Amino acid sequence: MTTQDFTPPPRARQHCRHYSYQMGHVSPLEDGSGPRCAVGVKMDDLGASEPCMPKPAGWCPKREEWSKEERATWARWAKGSRARLATIIAALPRQIEVNSINAMTCPACGGTLRYGRWRGGAQVQCETPHCCSVRVNVDESKGWPA
Numbered sequence: 001m002t003t004q005d006f007t008p009p010p011r012a013r014q015h016c017r018h019y020s021y022q023m024g025h026v027s028p029l030e031d032g033s034g035p036r037c038a039v040g041v042k043m044d045d046l047g048a049s050e051p052c053m054p055k056p057a058g059w060c061p062k063r064e065e066w067s068k069e070e071r072a073t074w075a076r077w078a079k080g081s082r083a084r085l086a087t088i089i090a091a092l093p094r095q096i097e098v099n100s101i102n103a104m105t106c107p108a109c110g111g112t113l114r115y116g117r118w119r120g121g122a123q124v125q126c127e128t129p130h131c132c133s134v135r136v137n138v139d140e141s142k143g144w145p146a
């Protein structure tokens with residue numbers, strides 16, 4: 001177990017602070033994937049999110065920027081997250097067998113790190129919230145990690 005807190009701060013980048021993007025598959029009962037506005041600007045029309053972008057095309061009366069401090073906090077967290085991932089990938093066994101699941105002590109936080117591989121993919125997941133979680137496509141004929 002670990003007591004480290006890897007809770008991510010708000011994703012403060014160059015987009016409008018109200019902008020987010022819903023990724024991937026969602027249930028047919030909900031809205032699909034796509035851009036979202038936290039203050040309710042409709043995002044249904046093609047190009048509606050243009051004013052939200054880092055280099056906005058068009059104008060939105062509700063656009064608000066993240067502060068320098070918020071952006072710096074996000075950048076620090078993202079850098080730490082990438083460093084944890086690099087540490088973890090470097091410590092994984094070479095190579096993970098296809099159709100296997102295993103666990104080890106997480107080299108980034110001391111928690112439990114689970115990893116597995118199947119035909120076409122691999123997943124690495126630390127049990128410590130927000131420490132590391134990654135799922136990658138891997139050619140079955142190749143060794144992973146390289």
Ligand SMILES: [Zn+2]
Nearest residue numbers: 106109126131
């Ligand atoms: Zn961890």
